[in-house]
Amino acid sequence: METCNVDGRMEIGDLNQMEESKFMMTFANVVEKCPEAAAFLLTHRPYMNANEVFSSLERFFYSLSTEDKTKILNLYPDLTAADKDMTKDSLHEHIKSGLTKINEHTRSSFEELNTLYREKFGFPFIMCVTGNDPEKILSSLQKRLRNDVESELNADLHEVKKISRIRLSNLIAV
Numbered sequence: 001m002e003t004c005n006v007d008g009r010m011e012i013g014d015l016n017q018m019e020e021s022k023f024m025m026t027f028a029n030v031v032e033k034c035p036e037a038a039a040f041l042l043t044h045r046p047y048m049n050a051n052e053v054f055s056s057l058e059r060f061f062y063s064l065s066t067e068d069k070t071k072i073l074n075l076y077p078d079l080t081a082a083d084k085d086m087t088k089d090s091l092h093e094h095i096k097s098g099l100t101k102i103n104e105h106t107r108s109s110f111e112e113l114n115t116l117y118r119e120k121f122g123f124p125f126i127m128c129v130t131g132n133d134p135e136k137i138l139s140s141l142q143k144r145l146r147n148d149v150e151s152e153l154n155a156d157l158h159e160v161k162k163i164s165r166i167r168l169s170n171l172i173a174v
């Protein structure tokens with residue numbers, strides 16, 4: 001029988017024992033819509049503790065080519081995208097940061113700058129919105145638009161790592 005922490009997060013033993021298809025489903029969105037990340041975590045079992053799982057996720061990112069990284073970035077929804085275009089995790093993160101409650105003027109600013117960002121870099125603007133508010137997020141989008149593509153590939157990936165770490169820590173007891 002699986003043992004859960006009081007807050008519903010799984011213990012490391014359960015993660016190690018979990019049946020493969022259930023594991024793939026549970027970890028499917030740690031990196032947005034990216035089963036390859038779940039498969040990487042699966043094949044590197046068993047883990048001694050949660051930190052080893054976090055390190056494994058780091059190694060997954062490290063193993064990616066620039067092309068793979070760009071593909072992964074393109075799996076993320078635009079900030080302020082329609083609810084129907086977001087995974088449950090993304091929507092939850094949007095709601096918590098207040099991005100689903102912005103006024104029409106702020107929404108148009110996000111849409112306009114998101115489009116400019118995509119046109120300039122070829123991938124969406126990504127920021128870990130947990131712990132941030134719409135004003136800070138919009139100002140970061142404005143600033144980052146001035147960067148070059150290499151800096152933004154790195155900045156976007158850094159944010160993806162932060163998002164993944166939070167999603168992972170919501171699943172496993174630390």
Ligand SMILES: NC(=O)N[C@H]1NC(=O)NC1=O
Pocket residue numbers: 076077078079089090091093094124125126127128129130163
């Ligand atoms: N585009 C983008 O940043 N998306 C995201 N950010 C976040 O915290 N969750 C997401 O899905």
